[in-house]
Amino acid sequence: MKALLINTNRERSPQPVIPLGLCLVASALKAHHFHPRLLDLAFSRHPARAIARAVRQWRPDVVCMSVRNLDNGEYLRPRGYIGEVAEVALASRQHFPPPLIIGGSAVSIAPAQMLARLGADFAIVGDGEQALPELLTRIADEEPVAGVSGVYCSNDALLPAPARVEDLDSLPTAEAGRWLNLGRYFRCGSPMPLQSKRGCAFECIYCTYRLIEGAKYRLRSPDAVVAEVEEALVRWGARRFELVDATFNHPLDHALALCDAIARRGLRVDFHTMGLNPGAASRELLMAMKAARFDSAVCAAESGSERMLETLRKGFSVDDLAQTAAWAHEAGLPLLWSFMFGGPGETERTVRQTLSFIERALGPQDRILCTIGLRVYPGTELARVAREDDALELQADLADPVFYFSRGVAVERVLEVIERSPRRPQMIYLETLQRPLIRWALRVQAALRLRGPSWRGVPLYNRLTQWSHIRRPGLRTDAPNREQQSSRRSP
Numbered sequence: 001m002k003a004l005l006i007n008t009n010r011e012r013s014p015q016p017v018i019p020l021g022l023c024l025v026a027s028a029l030k031a032h033h034f035h036p037r038l039l040d041l042a043f044s045r046h047p048a049r050a051i052a053r054a055v056r057q058w059r060p061d062v063v064c065m066s067v068r069n070l071d072n073g074e075y076l077r078p079r080g081y082i083g084e085v086a087e088v089a090l091a092s093r094q095h096f097p098p099p100l101i102i103g104g105s106a107v108s109i110a111p112a113q114m115l116a117r118l119g120a121d122f123a124i125v126g127d128g129e130q131a132l133p134e135l136l137t138r139i140a141d142e143e144p145v146a147g148v149s150g151v152y153c154s155n156d157a158l159l160p161a162p163a164r165v166e167d168l169d170s171l172p173t174a175e176a177g178r179w180l181n182l183g184r185y186f187r188c189g190s191p192m193p194l195q196s197k198r199g200c201a202f203e204c205i206y207c208t209y210r211l212i213e214g215a216k217y218r219l220r221s222p223d224a225v226v227a228e229v230e231e232a233l234v235r236w237g238a239r240r241f242e243l244v245d246a247t248f249n250h251p252l253d254h255a256l257a258l259c260d261a262i263a264r265r266g267l268r269v270d271f272h273t274m275g276l277n278p279g280a281a282s283r284e285l286l287m288a289m290k291a292a293r294f295d296s297a298v299c300a301a302e303s304g305s306e307r308m309l310e311t312l313r314k315g316f317s318v319d320d321l322a323q324t325a326a327w328a329h330e331a332g333l334p335l336l337w338s339f340m341f342g343g344p345g346e347t348e349r350t351v352r353q354t355l356s357f358i359e360r361a362l363g364p365q366d367r368i369l370c371t372i373g374l375r376v377y378p379g380t381e382l383a384r385v386a387r388e389d390d391a392l393e394l395q396a397d398l399a400d401p402v403f404y405f406s407r408g409v410a411v412e413r414v415l416e417v418i419e420r421s422p423r424r425p426q427m428i429y430l431e432t433l434q435r436p437l438i439r440w441a442l443r444v445q446a447a448l449r450l451r452g453p454s455w456r457g458v459p460l461y462n463r464l465t466q467w468s469h470i471r472r473p474g475l476r477t478d479a480p481n482r483e484q485q486s487s488r489r490s491p
Contacts, residue, residue, distance in 0.1 A: 001140045002035045004060035005179075006051070006092070007042060008085045009068040013434045014442055015454065016042045018185050020193040020244065021104060021128065022066040023174035028129035031172045034136060038179040041088065048091035055095040062136060063092045066104040067114065071401040075342075075373030076431040078401035081106075082117050089118040099139060103128045108212045110378050111152045111159060113399035126150040126162030126214075127198075129171050168198065168220045173228045177236035188439075189446035189454055191242040191272060192232055196225045196258055200246035202277070203313045204302075205381035206343070206374050209246040219254050222261035229262070233269055243273035248297075250280035259288035272453055273297045276335070278324040279316030286324075286331040294333060296453035298369075299324060302340045304357025305350035312343055313381070318357060325361045334365040336455050341414050342373045344385050346406035351414055355421050367458045368427040370418060372411065373403040428458045432465055 005026055007019045022038060029036040037058055044050045055063075065088065071080040092100060103124030107114045111123040122145070124131045131150035138145045145151055150163025165171060176182060176192070199217040200209040232238040249255040262271070271289075276297040289297070301321050303309050309317065328335050339354055358368060376383050378398040386392035386404050396402055405411060421427065432438065438461050442454050 001062065001136055002037070002058065002060045003029055003136065004054060004058060004063045005036055005038045006063065006065045006088065007038065007040045008065055008088050009081075010041055010044070010047070010084065011069065011072065011081070012042065012188070013436060013439045015188050015190045015439070016185055017068065018176055018180065018182070018190055018193050019066060019068070020174055020176070020195065021068075023176045023179050024171065025064075025066075025103070025128040025132055026179050027172040027175050029133055029136070032133040032137075034133065036179075040180055043184055047088050051088065051091045052095045055092070060096070062099055062101060062139065063096055064101045064103065064132065065089060065092070065118070065120070067102060067106040067118075068104050070106045070109065070377075070399055071375070072434060073371075073375045073401075074431050074434060075371075075375075075403045075405070076429070077434075078403070080401050082114070082399060086118055089120065093119065101132070101135065103132065105208075105212050108162065109208050110399040113378075113397060115152060115154055117399065121154065123152040124150055124163070125152055125160060126212075127165045128163070130165050131163035162214065164214055164218070166218060168218050169224050173231065175231075177232070182236050182238070186237070187443065187446055189442045191240040192236075192238040193244045194225065194229065194241045195244055196220050196222070196248070197245050197254065201250065202247065202279070202315050203381075204315075205311075205313050205385065206340075206377070208377050208380065211377075211379050213246065217251060219251075222254070222258040225258060226261045226265050226267075229267060229269060230265065233267060238269070240270045240272070243271065243275065245273070245275045247277045247280065248273040248275040249285055250277050252280050252282060252285060255285060256288055259285070259292040259294075262292040263288070267293075269293065270295050270451065275300070276324075277316070278320040279314070281320070281324045281327065283327045283330070286327040286333055290331045290333050295451070296334050296336065296456075297328075298336045298338060299328075300338045302338060303343070303350070304339070304354035304361075306353075308343060308346060308350050308354070311345045312340075321357065322361045325363070325366070329363050329365075334367070334453065334456065336367045336369055336453065337362060338369045338371065340371045340374055341418070342405040342409075342411070344382075344389065344404070344406060345408065346414075347408040348413060348417065351409060351417055355417065355423075358421070358423050362423070362426075364426075366426065367455050368423065369430060369433070369455075370427055371430045372414065373405045376402045376404050425459045425462060428455070428461060432461065435465065437464055
């Protein structure tokens with residue numbers, strides 16, 4: 001059976017993302033003796049034409065679409081992606097009869113909504129490497145698909161339990177270079193994604209990782225992860241890797257073992273992680289990361305207020321944040337600190353507490369990413385809180401961009417206070433980071449082969465947005481008022 005796998009993620013700001021999950025699924029299908037081909041629409045100017053050409057030339061037996069994100073997660077300038085993906089689905093329907101299968105993280109978050117919106121026949125919930133081969137086997141043998149773990153049909157009354165692969169080492173590696181033109185991604189500065197575990201044991205009220213990957217950690221062998229790095233270096237020329245685990249350093253002993261395995265191999269590549277959690281950090285870990293050629297990490301602090309950390313259920317304290325910052329400075333490891341403003345109970349006082357923490361604990365090598373408003377996703381604790389606060393309509397479709405912002409402080413006031421921070425040159429808004437101008441700045445960095453994290457250029461990015469006469473979020477006059485802001489959607 002021939003399967004056409006379509007990467008529908010066409011978002012390229014600030015950088016295009018290499019579709020790790022879809023490559024893993026392609027490799028899994030190949031291991032099960034199917035014949036997959038991947039159509040990457042990330043750089044396509046005419047997706048409908050690309051789909052028509054692929055279907056005409058290859059004549060697949062089934063089309064599978066991967067949907068990474070529901071929207072850009074940006075409150076100040078929200079933009080949903082479902083409409084774009086629906087156009088891709090329609091194009092595939094015009095040139096190819098059923099079955100159409102959808103999967104990816106966005107589908108795992110909102111399977112019923114996505115199945116209905118995209119007009120698909122099946123939705124994969126959870127790990128596609130397990131669910132999709134079994135589903136295709138049933139389709140090929142003309143057997144009923146009911147009962148296949150992680151497969152949701154349009155006529156099903158209940159959502160299925162997500163598919164979960166317990167032994168991640170049993171899966172084939174992604175072999176991204178087999179399925180994609182990686183050179184196009186590398187020229188944009190995109191790092192090679194790498195996964196050392198799945199799952200998240202933390203209970204942040206806004207987060208979807210537990211929906212996508214589950215609460216139980218499933219760990220890969222450090223030696224297997226390092227072998228994948230070495231393969232990508234030798235075969236595809238990858239020089240920069242990004243650990244995309246929800247929490248890279250939890251469990252702590254696994255992260256330490258991985259750093260040790262990397263250091264022992266002495267590979268001349270650089271690493272970065274999106275998931276440094278202050279609740280599981282240690283001095284030994286930060287030193288081990290530096291020794292393993294980690295040149296940066298993202299620390300999802302989200303707030304410098306004790307009250308807000310408790311409300312968001314982050315699982316760590318302001319003291320943990322300060323200690324992590326001190327250890328990172330000692331190790332010489334720059335961090336990108338992520339802070340959210342506007343969560344339940346946020347006031348001007350808690351905003352100032354966060355900014356005070358930034359001023360006293362972070363160093364000149366650190367950068368700060370400011371997110372305004374919290375995206376409300378279905379199935380999260382934040383969705384329940386928003387409805388209890390009467391900040392969310394009961395019938396609101398959370399597959400659309402819907403945001404929560406505290407009634408305890410105005411959006412305009414938060415932006416005004418941030419703009420007055422002495423650390424403002426080190427700060428960047430998520431909205432600013434998604435502008436096309438920043439995308440081109442990152443391409444220049446990649447062309448010059450400048451080492452280090454892309455976000456080190458935040459002060460430059462801020463100056464570029466000023467010089468190009470682009471209004472910064474703090475100067476916006478069209479931010480929603482307090483009656484509108486809790487459930488704002490994209491146009």
